[in-house]
């Protein structure tokens with residue numbers, strides 16, 4: 072990554088929007104019917120940049136949630152950003168490190184500064200991060216649904232051209248839905264499951280039964296702090312074990328790699344504090360020979376564009392949870408929402424910054440609050 076000239080951060084807007092999902096999304100951690108999203112807009116030197124905070128509306132999935140992220144950004148993060156006189160996205164994490172945790176709120180601020188800084192320099196995010204391609208293979212995540220509806224939904228997504236499907240599982244809802252999918256739709260498609268930490272080592276029989284179904288991987292079988300249990304599971308079953316929620320920063324990633332607690336790693340920039348940290352962790356996994364894929368948190372077009380840029384790095388060899396906008400939204404808030412190509416890929420936006428433009432008319436129509444903070 073080359074150095075950028077930087078920008079004078081004059082104003083930061085914190086904006087909340089409420090966007091209804093096309094269909095409710097049910098996981099073992101909760102059900103979402105709409106996204107209450109915090110957006111960060113940085114203005115300075117005649118340009119603006121946008122960042123999206125991925126924190127969900129309630130704290131059932133992660134300790135961070137939208138209203139909490141909003142409060143910490145307003146009361147603790149922005150005052151530190153202004154006091155430090157930050158001009159570069161690369162300096163945001165350091166300026167905010169006096170606040171513990173709150174990776175998702177910090178990541179959104181960094182993303183907005185990075186977008187603005189890149190736009191000021193006329194440079195694209197994908198190229199800046201070291202992207203190796205201009206399209207990325209993508210998958211789709213399907214929430215828990217009644218069996219017939221699950222099979223029909225997965226069949227529809229395969230017809231649409233998605234490169235793989237991920238289904239949510241939890242105790243009592245695991246082997247049967249996967250067997251049914253294989254029985255009705257065959258074993259010619261990539262299928263992976265996501266447990267969102269709902270199991271324990273006592274559930275080995277369930278994982279052994281899943282071993283027969285040719286899954287690409289099982290994501291986050293145990294709670295996030297159970298690294299040793301994941302290492303034990305990884306040696307006990309054939310299905311690759313993937314860690315997602317556990318991978319919160321570089322130190323934990325190092326421990327995971329040393330312990331052999333994951334065969335595959337999922338990166339979500341929001342969870343690890345930003346796309347710049349995500350890029351460093353990508354490099355670390357590549358050096359360790361561990362494959363990656365890019366997670367998703369039901370992002371709007373703003374967050375999705377930035378995710379596509381990171382997912383274009385060479386270590387992201389498995390399809391990511393970065394589906395087309397119409398999988399989530401009736402109307403996205405960017406002028407050119409992500410579309411699925413016939414070959415199961417999505418084009419990485421080119422152009423300065425994230426490469427997408429916010430549709431201000433749509434944005435206004437879904438905005439629930441706006442605050443301006445000046446240096």
Ligand code: NPG
Nearest residue numbers: 127132212367368369370392393394
């Ligand atoms: O396509 O963006 C997507 C959704 C992928 O399943 C997905 N995300 O547990 O990883 C997850 C889950 C999630 C969504 C988590 C929203 C938190 C919020």
